[in-house]
Amino acid sequence: MKAADNDMNCENIKGQLTDWLNHNLTTTDRSEVEKHLIHCLHCQEEFAASRQVWEAMGQMKVPEPSQEMRVQFHAMLDTFKASEKAGHRFSFENLLGKIKSFALPQWSIQLAFSLLLVALGWVIGSKTSRPKIEASTYEQQIDMLAGQVQEMKSTMMLSLIENPSATERLRAVGYTSEITDADERVIEALFATLNNDPNVNVRLVTLEALTQFAKNPAVREGLVKSLAIQDSPMVQVALADVMVKMQEKGSVKALQSLLRKEDLNDLVKNKIEQSIKDLS
Amino acid sequence: MNSLTDNSLMLRVKAGDMDKMGLLFERHHRALFGFFYHMTHQKNTSEDLVQNVFYRMLKYRQTFTGEGEFRTWMYHLARNVLHDSVKQNKTLHHYDVNEMADHLAGGALADEGFEKQQDAEQLHKAMETLSSEHREVLVLSRFQELKYDEIANALNITEGTVKVRVHRALGELKKMFVKNESRR
Structure with a gap:
């Protein structure tokens, strides 16, 4: 046993x-x-x-993994992160998650919070709007600042427009789109560029900039005059387009005289004839 | 020592902070490499398989719940990676000729530990003959030092089964080892 x-x-x-x-x-x-x-x-x-x-098993040696492994791992991680980012927007799960989080009672907390924010905004608003005199001085200050910014832009534009680099001149013309009401100096500078700049691209951009101020009669007049001066077919066509857009009947004469120019490109000729037809 | 546990790191990865996987890589790539190396005896293959595990951790990060140990989940993925690789190219039971030569050279060079090295060599061969079921529990228990319950979770079997398998695997190995010893 x-x-x-x-x-x-x-x-x-x-x-x-x-x-x-x-x-x-x-x-x-x-x-x-x-x-x-x-x-x-x-x-x-x-x-x-x-x-x-x-114990013999304990003696079994395992070689060191190579250092490349780490490099490869990080490369894999980066690729994975990139692919996740790309696929993120269209992930169905995400969409589901969003719908869920919207439907869950959590929204009530969010709603309460937003109501609180609105109330807070109202309180702050009613408190701060009371001293009306102060608010008007603020407005004045803001107007003054805006005026100064405009002024600065005009000055920058004027100093850049005479730069020997065509790129800088393009930038200068670009500034005019941010200037709401251009003063005479700016308009003058733009016309000088439109009529004298050696670079066709700069002239085309300038023309575009000038059309913004087409309400100004001096600008319209200047543009019509410019028709006679331009020798580049591209600028001529662009100008003709602008005339049609502005419905500037006074330009018909100038266009007709342009037609009489000897070395006129055929395409430009057709275009101008069309423009005259459209205008008259 | 580690201010952040593996589980909390993996949960951060799950939440979208993928860079935390870098820390997990630093902590575990050697152990994983060891696991694959013991299973395949091929260095390059093992390195590829390790990368594969980390890729799957990223891809299937949503399946990590944080309830169990990170290590268990990692070996669960590792085992699947190995399984898929075996299905594809018969990674197991395939001895790379160059690596075999390295082993032998290493064995002959080691003076003091010569006998022990020889033992290790015999064991390598003996372990090759074990079924992968037996080999994996032995590797996880002996080399990766996982507890039975961890192995059970990683392999989706009961703790009792793990115990039986480890015991049988060691028994088989013992038989084979003694046989090889006497032949020497």
């Missing part, structure tokens, strides 16, 4: 030897196994063999 008991015990212990080796036993089980080993030679042998294999 006792021998059978011991055999049973040995089977049990054998099953636990591996667990002993990889530290998967509780302290009580552990000491029980150890107690048994002291008395049982057979199990001792078994245990020694297991332990030998276990």
Whole structure:
């Protein structure tokens, strides 16, 4: 009976030897196994063999992974992030998430919060708008500042427009689109550019800038005069277009005289004839 | 030591802070490499497989709940990556000739640890003959030092099954090892 008991015990212990080796036993089980080993030679042998294999496994060497791995990992991470960003907008899950978050009771908190903000805005607004005199001085100051900015832009435009670089001159003309009401100096400078600039592109952009101020009769007159001066077919065509757009009947004469020019491009000729037809 | 646990890092990744994966890479790429190396005995393949695991972590980051250990989830993915790779090109049971030569050269050069190196060599061969089921539990338990419950979670089996498999695997290895020893 006792021998059978011991055999049973040995089977049990054998099953636990591996667990002993990889530290998967509780302290009580552990000491029980150890107690048994002291008395049982057979199990001792078994245990020694297991332990030998276990320890030999510990000797197995794993080479160092190469440094490239890290580089490759970060490359992969970057690519992944980029692709996620690209796919983000169209992600169905995201859309679902948004709908969900909208439908969830969370919206009530958001609504309460926005109502609070509106109320707060109203309170602040009613408090600050009371001193009306102060507000008007603010307005004055703002008007003054805006005027100064406009002034500065005009000055910049005027100083840039004489720059030898065509790019700078283009920039100068570009500034005029930000100037709401141009003074005489600006208009004058623009016309000087339109009529004398050696670069066709600069002249075309200037023409475009000038058409903004077409309500000004001086500008319309200047544009009509310019018809006789332009020699580039592109500018001539553009000018003819502007005349039609402005419905400037006074330009018909100038256009007709342009037709009489000797070295007129055929395309320009057709265009001008068409423009005259449109205007009269 | 680490102010941020693996789980909290992975949850940050899940929330969209992908750069946190860099920290997880630093912490775990060696261990993962070790796992694949023990499973395949091929250095280059193992490196590729490690990359693959990190890619899947990013791609399937939504499946990480943070309830279990990050490590368990990682080995679960690692095992799937290995499984897919085996299906594709029979990564397992394939000894790269050059790497084998490296092993042998390393073994012959080591003077003091010569015998131990020899043992390791024998074990390498013995482990090759184990079924992948047995090999993986042994590798996870012996080299990656996972607890039985962690292995059970990673492999979707019960803790009892893990215990039985580890025991059997070690038994088989012991038999083989002793056989090889006596032949030497």
